Amino acid sequence: MSNNKTYDLCIVGAGFSGLVLAAYAARAGLLVCLIDLNRLVGRRILSTGNGRCNFTNKNMGKEYYYSNHNLDFISDDHEELVSFLKELGVIEKDLDGYYYPITNQAKTVRDALENEINRLNISVFLDNRVTDITKEDDLFTVVTNRNVFSAKSVCVASGGLAAATLGSSKIGYKMAQKFNMEVTKTAPSLVGATSKDICLKELSGVRAQGKVTYRDYSCEGEVQFTKEAVSGYPVMCISRFIGFDEEAGTLDKLYVDFAPYLNGYELKKELKTRFERNEKATISQALVGLFNEKVAETIISYSRIYNDTMVSQLDDTDIDALSKNIKRFAIKINGTKGFDAAQVTAGGVDLSYINLDTMESTTCKGLYFIGEVLDVDGICGGYNLQWAYSSAKRAAMDLIKEF
Ligand SMILES: Cc1cc2nc3c(=O)[nH]c(=O)nc-3n(C[C@H](O)[C@H](O)[C@H](O)COP(=O)(O)OP(=O)(O)OC[C@H]3O[C@@H](n4cnc5c(N)ncnc54)[C@H](O)[C@@H]3O)c2cc1C
Structure with a gap:
């Protein structure tokens, strides 16, 4: 007509x-x-x-x-x-x-x-x-x-x-x-990232403050973990780069800093102070108050330490491993949740x-x-x-x- x-x-x-x-x-x-x-x-x-x-x-x-x-x-x-x-x-x-x-x-x-x-x-x-x-x-x-x-x-x-x-x-x-x-x-943007990384079995359900880094791009805020995805404000804000890389077949890992408010030096100092003060505690007990419980457990296991290890048994290599996993926890991702789940189109x-x-x-x-x-x-x-x-x-x- x-x-x-x-x-x-x-x-x-x-x-x-x-x-x-x-x-x-x-x-x-x-x-x-x-x-x-x-x-x-x-x-x-x-x-x-x-x-x-x-x-x-x-x-x-x-x-x-x-x-x-x-x-x-x-x-x-x-x-x-x-x-x-x-x-x-x-x-x-x-x-x-x-x-x-x-x-x-x-x-x-x-x-x-x-x-x-x-x-x-x-x-x-x-x-x-x-x-x-x-x-x-x-x-x-x-x-x-x-x-x-x-x-x-x-x-x-x-x-x-x-x-x-x-x-x-x-x-x-x-x-x-x-x-x-x-x-x-x-590419899809303002969307979560999908992942089959085994760490999500442990982290699923967690909402934790953190700084998320993908290649040169970082953003801080509440990171959310489910069994098959990492999302929340910081992931959404950098998801466009994951989207373009997924399309190009050049995906990299996502890194989470679980203690963005402490630099590497401050973090080690904090860990050492806690370990000295709680000599008779296990590593799990000594980390209480620093992280969400599931995050603490995951960091401990990825640092190849048992939850019930006494802090008095930890050496500098253990503290280095803990610090690395706290500041730069690597998660293998598969891409984004796609356009249907995205809020915006990049490009x-x-x-x-x-x-x-x-x-x-x-x-x-x-x-x-x-x-x-x-x-x-x-x-x-x-x-x-x-x-x-x-x-x-x-x-x-x-x-x-x-x-
Ligand atoms: C779940 C969700 C939450 C969001 N939250 C926020 C937020 O809080 N703050 C914020 O700033 N942004 C937010 N956004 C993004 C924001 O909504 C969009 O960037 C914004 O609406 C874009 O406005 P626009 O007019 O360009 O496009 P749209 O609002 O998408 O409007 C385009 C219109 O064109 C129509 N159209 C498309 N093709 C045709 C066609 N062939 N013929 C006729 N009509 C057609 C569509 O039906 C649509 O109504 C969100 C997006 C989503 C999906």
Whole structure:
């Protein structure tokens, strides 16, 4: 079915970035249509932040993002997003710099964006899967499984490949290639690592503070162990590198530092002090209070010491072995849990083909790309929704100027 109108802007994807762009563009008077394959706008928002939506972070900067491209252009301002949402009625809660809606419900953010779209009378076409975009004589045609739309400009806000059940497709990458742009390799990010390492039999169920290192990348926080996976904030933040290596068949081991707050020298001193003070204790007893019990047992057994060995029997070689296993416990990994379990896609539409002030394609005038479909991924902490917002705002300002 053909829609008779010619829209000023047709947005492919009514996720966070598409909704933000629609709101800004319609407020400036552009005739906007939003298309999504889901039956609900902003469906993915409902799952963010464990259902609470961590939408931005006080600590902003390019160091929280990854891309194959130079990220000097990133100058995200969390206050702008906080104000934008506040205007829609969403009051923020600042938890140590991590921002959530005060209601603790991601639904609040989705509903507020939907209310704004309705208030602005934006045409929304749900259950419409975009299959093609063409351009002829300065006019775009956007084809879905149900409709054909005509528009003066098009913005691809179709997201990445993560969590397919929440709505995802490769349309953004396909259209970028169709319009002579390149797409970088993609990998699942913000996801746990899978492992068949025997140590997980012992560590399963543990949640422990630690610093996780994969190659040159480290992150600190709560590490979680199950029988077949290592996850938690620090693993998620570096998982993109595991994802790319898995794809390339070049996986390395993951290392956990169970005492990141002590350097090697301090740790040995701490161990020696404990052993001197508890001369008549076993090694297990002497480590009480330093680690989770299962972690202590695993470290002791990997250091080839029996749990009931008296500390008076330990020599410097034992202390070296303990220190090594505490500071650099090696875990063989098999890869990540994959795109379906991932929160974000690393890689995407190559930024070399995007004007980074306006988010317009450099190969096709009037065609814009925003949000996760691009080769930018943030770590955990509200950075990905912030990027979705900032890129949408950049596109909006340009479209409004052109209008
Ligand atoms: C479980 C989970 C938790 C997360 N938690 C957080 C968090 O707390 N903080 C944070 O910053 N980030 C979080 N993220 C990441 C964040 O949700 C995304 O980075 C962000 O939503 C990207 O916005 P976007 O608009 O680019 O894409 P999306 O929000 O994915 O929107 C893209 C839209 O395009 C639609 N679409 C795709 N293909 C087509 C097509 N062919 N035709 C029509 N429509 C199409 C999709 O249905 C979707 O609605 C989380 C992600 C997940 C999965």
